[in-house]
Amino acid sequence: MSESNIITGQYVRISQTPAGLGSRIVATIIDIFVIFFYLEGLSLLLGITKIDIGLLGMFLLFYLPTIFYSFLFEVFNNGRSPGKMIMKTRVVKKDGSTPGLGEYFMRWLLQLVDIGFGFIGILVIVTTKNSQRLGDLAAGTMVIQVNNYRKIQVSLDEFTYLERNYRPVYAAAERLTLNQVDVIRRTVDSDYGDERERRIETLSTKIHSMFDIPNDGIPHEKFLYTLMRDYQHYALELV
Structure with a gap:
């Protein structure tokens, strides 16, 4: 399951994992049973008490x-x-914040399509990056696994060397994930002895290939540092 990483305006890094299709289906089945038992229990109670609640009561209850x-x-x-x-899942906005009334309403409004035509909801969930159904896509929300939700304060020291008018060199840096940047940082900052230069070259070559970045002859270590700087620039643009 892919992990969604965001850096918020308060310089908090949010890591959240979309809930899987299985978890969402089981949660929906549980909710159907809850509704069923509520209706059955209420009907039984009214039958025993013989209270006439009328049409308005039927609608409200x-x-x-x-x-x-x-x-x-x-x-x-x-x-x-x-x-x-x-199932330990929860609805959040894509940026990790709590949805508002409008977002919740939009999810509910499209639930008829997502669940009423089940194959559509399932198809959209399994084909979208963050496992979103139509209602989620329209509302800008997603369902996450609560136990994989993490908030980490970002040190501003990570961004101190960026100049105000800095222009990124590699546009592909915007597509890097936090995990990939962490691998780059650990590779260039760690002391691998005689292996360090080979590891840096191997990682640089792999990134060039993965993101289709032309090799412009820049030294491998400088390329990795530039890539991290570009990533941080793009991250700051989001806050």
């Missing part, structure tokens, strides 16, 4: 909670329905 089940739980329970709580 039966139809409204069933129709707005996921929307209400996500709004008032931090993006979690009972199914999501059990």
Whole structure:
């Protein structure tokens, strides 16, 4: 499962893993059972008490909670329905922040398409990078695994050597992940003895190939340092 990494305006690095298709399906099944037992229990209670709740009561107690089940739980329970709580998943915005009422409503509004035409929802989830259904794509949200959610304060020292008018050399640096940058940093900063130069050259060659960066003759170590500097420039543009 891919990992989504963001650096926020408060210089906090957020690492979050999209929930898998299996977790989302199981959470949905659990929620269906919760709705079923709620309706059955309420019907049994009204049958025993013989209370006539009328059409308005039927709408308020039966139809409204069933129709707005996921929307209400996500709004008032931090993006979690009972199914999501059990599966340890949660709805967040793509930048890691908490969705607003509009985002939750958009997810709910498109739920009919995603779940009513199940194959569409499943197809979109398995083909999008962050395992998003149509409602997520429209709302700018995603469902994450809560136990893989991490917030790390970024040291501003990482950015002190960047000049205000710095212009990045390699546009491909914007596509690097935090994990890849960490590998580059550890490679150039660590002391591998006689192996260091070979490791740097190997990593440089691999990155040139992976990101289709033309070899302009720059020394391998300088290339890696430049790539990190470019990455940090792009990261700061997002905050």
